[in-house]
Amino acid sequence: MTMEKRILTARFGKIDPLSIDDYIANGGYKALAAAVKMEAGSIIDEIETSKLRGRGGAAFPTFIKLKALVGEKEKTRYIVCNADEGEPGNFKDRHLMEQDPHQMLEGMIISAYVTQAQKGYIYIRGEYDKSMAIVKKALAQAREKGYLGKNILDTGFDFDIEVRSGAGAYVCGEEFALIESLEGKAGRSRPKPPFPTNAGVFLKPTMLNNVETFANIPHILEMGGAEYAKIGTESSKGTKLVSISGNAANRGVFEVPFGVSLKDAIEKLGGGVADGRQLKMVQLSGASGPILPADKIDIPIDFDHDIGAGAIILMDERTDIVDVLVRHAEFFEHESCGKCTPCREGNLHLVRILRKVQAGSATASELKAAENLADAMINTSLCGLGQSAPVPLATALASFGDQIRDSLAQTETKENA
Amino acid sequence: MVELKINNKPIKAEKGQTILEVARDNNIDIPTLCYYPDLDIHSECRVCVVEDDWGNLVTACSTEVRDGMEVKTNTPRVLESRRIVTELMLANHDTNCTMCEKNLHCELQRIASNLGIKENRFGSVWEKKEIDDHNPSVVRNPNRCVKCGRCIEVCKEVQGINVIDYMNRSHETSVEPTYGRYLSYEDCTFCGQCSSVCPVAAITEKDETDRVWEALHDEKKHVVVQVAPAVRVSLGEEMGQKPGSIVTEQMVAALKKLGFDRVFDTDFTADLTIIEEGHELIERVTEGGALPMMTSCCPGWISYVEQNYPDLIDNLSTCKSPQQMFGALAKTYYAEKEGIDPKDLFVVSMMPCTAKKFEASREEMSVTGEDPDVDVVLTTRELGRMIRQMGIDFDKLEKTPFDNPFGITTGAAAIFGATGGVMEAALRTVSEVVNKKPLEKLDFETVRGMDGIKEAEVELGGNKVKVAVAHTLSQARKVVEDVKAGKSEYAFIEVMACPGGCIGGGGQPYGTTNAIREERIRSTYQVDSTMKLRKSHENPVIDQLYKEYLEKPLGHKSHKLLHTHYTKRN
Numbered sequence: 001m002t003m004e005k006r007i008l009t010a011r012f013g014k015i016d017p018l019s020i021d022d023y024i025a026n027g028g029y030k031a032l033a034a035a036v037k038m039e040a041g042s043i044i045d046e047i048e049t050s051k052l053r054g055r056g057g058a059a060f061p062t063f064i065k066l067k068a069l070v071g072e073k074e075k076t077r078y079i080v081c082n083a084d085e086g087e088p089g090n091f092k093d094r095h096l097m098e099q100d101p102h103q104m105l106e107g108m109i110i111s112a113y114v115t116q117a118q119k120g121y122i123y124i125r126g127e128y129d130k131s132m133a134i135v136k137k138a139l140a141q142a143r144e145k146g147y148l149g150k151n152i153l154d155t156g157f158d159f160d161i162e163v164r165s166g167a168g169a170y171v172c173g174e175e176f177a178l179i180e181s182l183e184g185k186a187g188r189s190r191p192k193p194p195f196p197t198n199a200g201v202f203l204k205p206t207m208l209n210n211v212e213t214f215a216n217i218p219h220i221l222e223m224g225g226a227e228y229a230k231i232g233t234e235s236s237k238g239t240k241l242v243s244i245s246g247n248a249a250n251r252g253v254f255e256v257p258f259g260v261s262l263k264d265a266i267e268k269l270g271g272g273v274a275d276g277r278q279l280k281m282v283q284l285s286g287a288s289g290p291i292l293p294a295d296k297i298d299i300p301i302d303f304d305h306d307i308g309a310g311a312i313i314l315m316d317e318r319t320d321i322v323d324v325l326v327r328h329a330e331f332f333e334h335e336s337c338g339k340c341t342p343c344r345e346g347n348l349h350l351v352r353i354l355r356k357v358q359a360g361s362a363t364a365s366e367l368k369a370a371e372n373l374a375d376a377m378i379n380t381s382l383c384g385l386g387q388s389a390p391v392p393l394a395t396a397l398a399s400f401g402d403q404i405r406d407s408l409a410q411t412e413t414k415e416n417a
Numbered sequence: 418m419v420e421l422k423i424n425n426k427p428i429k430a431e432k433g434q435t436i437l438e439v440a441r442d443n444n445i446d447i448p449t450l451c452y453y454p455d456l457d458i459h460s461e462c463r464v465c466v467v468e469d470d471w472g473n474l475v476t477a478c479s480t481e482v483r484d485g486m487e488v489k490t491n492t493p494r495v496l497e498s499r500r501i502v503t504e505l506m507l508a509n510h511d512t513n514c515t516m517c518e519k520n521l522h523c524e525l526q527r528i529a530s531n532l533g534i535k536e537n538r539f540g541s542v543w544e545k546k547e548i549d550d551h552n553p554s555v556v557r558n559p560n561r562c563v564k565c566g567r568c569i570e571v572c573k574e575v576q577g578i579n580v581i582d583y584m585n586r587s588h589e590t591s592v593e594p595t596y597g598r599y600l601s602y603e604d605c606t607f608c609g610q611c612s613s614v615c616p617v618a619a620i621t622e623k624d625e626t627d628r629v630w631e632a633l634h635d636e637k638k639h640v641v642v643q644v645a646p647a648v649r650v651s652l653g654e655e656m657g658q659k660p661g662s663i664v665t666e667q668m669v670a671a672l673k674k675l676g677f678d679r680v681f682d683t684d685f686t687a688d689l690t691i692i693e694e695g696h697e698l699i700e701r702v703t704e705g706g707a708l709p710m711m712t713s714c715c716p717g718w719i720s721y722v723e724q725n726y727p728d729l730i731d732n733l734s735t736c737k738s739p740q741q742m743f744g745a746l747a748k749t750y751y752a753e754k755e756g757i758d759p760k761d762l763f764v765v766s767m768m769p770c771t772a773k774k775f776e777a778s779r780e781e782m783s784v785t786g787e788d789p790d791v792d793v794v795l796t797t798r799e800l801g802r803m804i805r806q807m808g809i810d811f812d813k814l815e816k817t818p819f820d821n822p823f824g825i826t827t828g829a830a831a832i833f834g835a836t837g838g839v840m841e842a843a844l845r846t847v848s849e850v851v852n853k854k855p856l857e858k859l860d861f862e863t864v865r866g867m868d869g870i871k872e873a874e875v876e877l878g879g880n881k882v883k884v885a886v887a888h889t890l891s892q893a894r895k896v897v898e899d900v901k902a903g904k905s906e907y908a909f910i911e912v913m914a915c916p917g918g919c920i921g922g923g924g925q926p927y928g929t930t931n932a933i934r935e936e937r938i939r940s941t942y943q944v945d946s947t948m949k950l951r952k953s954h955e956n957p958v959i960d961q962l963y964k965e966y967l968e969k970p971l972g973h974k975s976h977k978l979l980h981t982h983y984t985k986r987n
Contacts, residue, residue, distance in 0.1 A: 169586075186583065191460035191479040338583070338590030341463050344564065345505035348588040349539050369538040376501035379474045379494070380463045 003268055005231065005239050005257040008215050012099045017134055020141035023102040029147055031218035032106050032113075036155045040070065040114045047217065049225030051237040056082055056173075056210030057285060057308040058384075059236075062217075065207045068197035069115040072205040077117035079108050079159075080182070080201060080208040083124040083131065084166060084173040087286030088331070089311030092241035092253045093211040097124070097131040100215075101138040105161065107214030109147060110221065111207055112159040120161035121201070123178050126168045136163055170335035174383045175208050177337060188339040189383035210309070212241055232258030236302035244270040246314040247277065256301060263298045266312065277316040281399075286311040287328050288388035290395035291321075321400045322407055325393055326354045332389035342377045343386025349373055350390060357407050364408055371397060421486040436467060436477040436488055447490050448499065448528045451565035452478040453614050454930040455916075457574060462565050463502050464528060468492050500532050508539040509588065510617075511560035517618050522927060524616035525563055542588075551599040553778050554607035554771035555620055555923075562619035564590055568611035575916060577891030578721075580604040581611065592619070604987070606724070606890065608717040608914045609771025609796075609923020622771045622796045622924055626803050629793050632763040633676040640763045641679040641751070642672055643743045643823070646687060647769040647834030647919035648797050650940040654933070655801035655926040656811040661936030663944060666816035671804050673817060677765070681823035686742040687830035687842070689962070690714065691953035693979050694736045695846045696970040698909055702877070707731040709885075709900060709907040712839050714738045716776035717914030717923075719983060721890050726897055727985035735980040739833065740766050740773055741782050743823065744790025745978040750966050751822070759785050766794045769834070769922035772914070781981050796924025825958040828945035835941045836888035836918035837864035837871055840911040844875055844884070845952045851877045859951055865942070867917060867931060870896060872907075884909040889916050 006012075015022035023029070035043055048063035069077055081104060085093040096104060108120050124132045139161055142148040150158050166172040169187045177187040179201050200206025216238060220228045229237045236258035242265060245251050249271030256265060266272065266282065273279045279294040285308025292299075299305045315324065333347040353370040356362035374390030374397075381387045397404060419430045423445055430439040435458075440447050451462035458479045465477040470487035474495065482488075489495065507529060514520050549557040566583070569592060573579040580600065584593045594600050612620045632638050653662030672680045698710050713719060713734040722729055737745065743766075748759045766773060776782065777791040784790055795803070804811055818824065829845055832838030841861040848856055863873045864884075869892035872885050885907045887893045893912045899905040915921045917934035920941060950956060967974050 186586075188583075191458065191476065193481070333587055336587040338564070338586040338588065339459075340461050341502050341505055341564075344588055344590055345509055345539075346501075348542060349505070349508070352542070365538070372497070373501060373505075373539070376498045380466050380498050380502060382460060382463070 003256060003260050003264060004254055006255050007219050007239050008096065008100075008103065008212065008241060009253075009255045011103075012095070015100065017099050017101055018137055020102060020138065020145055023100070027222070028102050029106055031221040032109055032147060033153060035110045035113055035221055036153050036157065040116075043110065043114050043221065044070070046225035047220055050220040050228040052213065052216055052220060052228075053236065053303060054210060055212035055216070055240070055309065057087070059303040062209065062213060065197050065209070066111065066114055068195075069117070069205045069207050072198065074205055075116070076204045077115055078201040078204055078206040079112045079115070079117045079120040080179070080206055081108055081120070081122040081211055081214055082173065082175065082178055082208055083122050083128070083135075083211045084178060085125050085128070085211070086170040086173045087288065087309055087311065089243060089245055089283065089286045089313045090309045091243045091245075092310055094128055094131055095253045096211050096215055096241070097128070098134050101135050102142065103215045103218060104211050105138060105142055105148070107217035108161060109142075109152065109159060110217050111209075111214065113152075113157055115207060116157075117207070118159060120159065121182055122161060122163050123172070123182060124163055124165050126165045132163060132165060139163065169337070170331075171337045171383070171385050174385055176383065178208070179206065186337070188337045189385075191382060233300060233302045235304050240301060240307060240310050242301065242307070242310040242312050244312045244314070246283075247273050247316040247319075248314045249274040258302045259300050261298060262301050262305070262312070265301060266297065266314065270312065270314065273314060273316050277318070279314060280317050280319050281315050281321070283313040283315070283392065284311065285309060286313075287331055288385075288391055291324070291392050291399065292395070293399045296399065321396055321403055322354065322358050325396055326351070326358050328392045329354050329389070332385065336385060336389075340382035340386060342381045343383075343389065346373055346377045346381075346386065347389055350393065354393070357404060360407055361409050362407070364405070367405065367408060419482050419484045419486075421482050421484070421488065423488045424490055430482050434482055436475070436480050436482055437465060439482050440477060440488075440490060445490060447477045448531060449478055450524055450528060450563065450616055451567065453567050453570075454932070456567060456570045456614070459566055459570070462506075462563070464499055466495055466498050466502075468495050474498055496532065499528075500534060503529050503532055503534060504537045504539050506563050507534070507537055508541050509543050510563065511543060511545075512541070517561065518621050518624065519561075519618035523618065549599050550623065551601055552605060552607070552623070553775040554605075554623055555600065555609055555612045556623050557600050557620050558618060559591055559593075561617045562592055563617055564592060565616060566592070567614040567616065568592060568620055571610045571614050575889050575891060576606070576608060576610060576914070577894055578604070578606060604724070606717040606720040606914060607772035607775040608890070610915060611923075612771060613923045613925060613927065613929055622798060623774060624799060624802075625774070625793050625795060626799050626806075629765055629795060629803065632765070632792070637761055638763045639678050639755075639757050639761055640676070640765065641681060641747060642677040642765045642767060643681045643683045643686075643740065644668060644672070644767045645683045645740070645769055645834065645919060646831050646941070647922060647925070647937070648767050648800070649944070650834065650920060650937045651769060651797050651925050652800060655797055656804065658812070660933040661940040663940050665944070666818060667811060667814040669819055670814040670817040671809055671811060672767075674809050674814070675803055675807055679820045681743070682819045682826050683739045683743055683766070684826035684830035684833070685823040685956075685958065686739040686746065687833045688827055688953035688956045688959050689742055689979070690736055690739050691829060691842045691846050692959060692970050693975060694734050695843050695850060695953075697734055697736060698843065698847060699851060700971065702882075702908060709905050709910050710734055711900075712911045714833065714839055715913050715919075716770070716772040717890070718893065718912045720772065720775070720986070721893065721914065722897075723983055723985060724987040726901060729897065729900060730983045730985065732900060733983055735982065737782075737979055737981045738776060740768065740791060740794070741776065741981070742979050744777070744782065745784045746823075748784055748788075748790050749978060750962070754822075760788065764791050766791050767797070767800050768794050769797050769919045769925045770915075771796060771923040773924075784978060797926060798924060801926070822958055822962075825956060826950075827953055827956050828948035828951035829953045831944040831948065832941055834919040835865070835938045836913050837861075837866070837886045837911065838918060838941065840864045840873070840884055840886045840909070842953060843909070844873070846954045848875055848877060849952065850954065864911075866938070867935060882908045884911075886911045888913045888918055890914050
């Protein structure tokens with residue numbers, strides 16, 4: 001289909017993911033071979049020109065991290081790949097690891113070469129058994145072929161990568177919680193600054209990126225940053241892997257250039273709503289993303305419009321908005337690490353109040369309290385979990401406020417416990 | 418240099434300072450809860466949020482100032498956020514404030530009050546949890562806990578013990594000993610630093626003031642009290658005076674008003690400790706014995722060795738602490754002298770320390786084999802509570818001296834309260850006893866102050882001898898690891914478990930910081946420098962005590978009353 005643009009997914013289905021030879025035969029590790037002949041500065045320049053931004057949801061410019069690491073006095077440095085893909089509605093990193101694992105490794109090795117990092121970690125979501133097995137195999141192959149380990153491609157540069165996994169906590173997808181978990185501690189975030197590029201793993205400079213971000217790097221070096229920057233929109237360059245799920249007729253992972261219409265992607269790639277039903281709403285980015293009503297989806301897929309990590313969750317006419325909000329709130333209540341007050345205590349009250357709304361027994365002042373709470377959580381939580389957990393509620397109140405208020409108790413009571 | 422504005426006021430600050438530091442330097446108040454000076458910043462509570470010029474709410478405790486920054490500390494958005502965060506904490510908290518140990522001293526209460534919270538829009542989700550009072554020194558009440566993490570931080574980073582940490586997650590997060598066990602004495606050294614930094618009443622000293630009141634009101638009991646050196650430089654603070662105020666004689670007056678029959682000074686048995694411990698050191702060096710010898714005055718340190726370094730028990734001095742020497746003498750010598758049946762004698766200690774409660778309860782610490790030598794140990798904070806309960810106007814008390822026979826003391830004993838003090842007092846005596854000539858200079862400045870590990874070298878009988886002083890258990894660990902590895906070059910090591918020594922003890926007034934510790938240390942040395950007698954071996958009453966009762970240092974009676982033994986625990 002024409003609206004797709006397959007760069008990161010170009011080899012999907014064409015190569016055996018367990019075969020490094022297949023990868024090499026299809027252009028793999030060429031970028032690394034070229035990179036080790038380049039100055040680190042010019043590699044960074046290419047990435048800056050490409051305007052590559054982080055694909056894990058935060059969309060931070062990748063070259064700034066590379067530059068920051070290079071500028072650190074401390075020489076012990078780490079490259080970390082966030083493969084914890086725990087955000088409900090996202091499953092594109094799994095495809096990247098299971099269908100073309102070397103692409104991400106190549107991106108990591110190039111990043112290590114640029115920053116002279118000695119050690120890399122891939123933090124893979126505990127539930128992703130298959131991804132873990134494939135990535136471990138890929139690492140062994142890369143080591144055997146001299147792309148990893150001691151004296152990479154006879155350059156004298158040493159770098160190796162280790163696979164780590166969590167015990168299933170959603171919060172470990174958050175960069176500092178992930179780093180704490182890597183260090184063997186409980187997954188709880190740290191205050192920023194300092195950022196990981198300054199004090200990350202074991203308080204050493206660390207470049208931490210999503211699987212898809214690393215997977216982009218070899219392609220940028222191959223096609224050149226300027227060429228890459230021709231794809232996409234002003235704010236968002238390149239392609240994005242989107243995961244279409246929910247009540248879509250054709251669920252799956254698709255690679256599109258930034259800027260295509262969300263509506264088109266849903267209709268043409270996702271096949272619209274299954275069983276001929278009406279679309280009621282779409283949630284973007286994941287469980288922590290905004291909920292858009294069906295008439296507000298004629299927007300481009302880009303970082304200015306909340307695409308985040310790329311989840312597109314379709315919900316049809318049968319879906320009750322309050323049910324969705326309760327389900328999400330319960331998820332975040334369960335997954336909060338408990339470190340900061342707004343997230344630890346706030347999610348509990350969001351669940352409590354939304355359940356009352358669901359039961360038709362909440363008062364208007366309770367709903368108002370939830371609204372104020374959502375605002376405070378977004379503004380004051382320590383990490384992305386607490387800051388984004390109330391986003392579905394906050395956006396739903398804007399679009400579906402009347403429906404939600406219809407579920408309130410008719411009389412205002414003093415009781416609110 | 419950084420130039421910024423806080424609430425439109427132009428301010429100059431140093432690069433690297435946080436918004437909170439700069440604001441406080443400029444008398445702008447920002448409420449904090451999880452923040453504690455001297456501890457690492459974790460920004461858990463989110464109470465200290467302020468608005469920056471980018472429109473973000475940032476935590477003042479963790480955010481460094483930048484040039485051109487404009488900070489607003491009291492916008493409606495800031496106040497509403499603080500209110501919500503505080504209401505959330507209160508909704509999961511036992512808010513029966515009037516029945517709380519920390520009523521009127523609670524940091525959460527003060528924040529809520531300053532924010533004007535009259536109603537909690539989130540109601541209450543608090544569920545009653547079991548109170549853990551299985552520890553002889555501190556009580557853990559999870560119903561009051563706000564999960565700020567200060568206790569964890571002080572136990573982990575300052576003491577290196579880590580007997581409590583976060584358990585579970587989300588709203589089930591709790592601060593507990595491993596696997597939710599009781600804070601039992603296998604793990605805890607009873608230092609009580611956790612209770613001293615807790616902003617609420619989630620960890621408090623075990624309050625035993627009722628037992629003291631009961632004894633004071635019992636006509637049959639002869640109730641005596643001893644007061645540790647560190648209390649006279651901190652009780653004033655507890656009663657609202659400035660840090661480091663020296664209130665020795667007002668303190669004695671207050672204790673008399675409370676109804677104690679005699680008010681004695683632990684400094685007296687501190688002098689006695691120096692005589693015994695000094696001779697023990699000389700004996701070990703000259704006749705052979707486990708070296709380096711390590712001090713034994715600090716019960717937190719003793720527990721630490723018994724639990725973590727049982728192989729080094731022989732290195733500990735066998736001397737009881739001054740508190741326990743006092744207790745033993747009170748129930749024997751003093752009782753005999755005064756013709757009181759030891760059963761009717763009730764001995765109370767006023768200590769800067771929660772671990773002393775445990776020490777007094779050790780079964781070795783009973784010369785009669787029935788009652789403990791020291792019946793009740795109260796902390797400085799509990800003493801303050803008693804004075805307030807009695808309605809005593811502390812500032813207006815007439816100066817009153819200690820009672821005899823345990824009231825004549827020296828400057829050497831006075832400095833026991835500061836880190837390095839025991840070492841300095843011992844060196845003053847040991848060098849004069851061994852070298853048989855007066856010291857030219859009494860002040861051993863290298864062992865003073867807040868550095869974690871300090872050293873000194875002295876000449877004893879023609880040999881150069883190295884000694885070391887450590888305070889906090891994480892610093893002590895470094896010194897002890899060397900001893901364990903056989904690498905230690907020291908003959909004598911002083912360890913105090915708490916930062917700054919006893920003046921920074923776990924039972925001292927709330928709000929103790931390193932800056933306040935320095936004030937108390939300064940006052941401690943001031944007490945020493947103004948005393949007529951400054952060496953323990955010059956205390957005439959100690960001399961008389963040996964002649965009259967104990968015979969000689971390390972003698973038979975001394976061994977029975979003044980020395981003890983230790984047990985491998987855990």
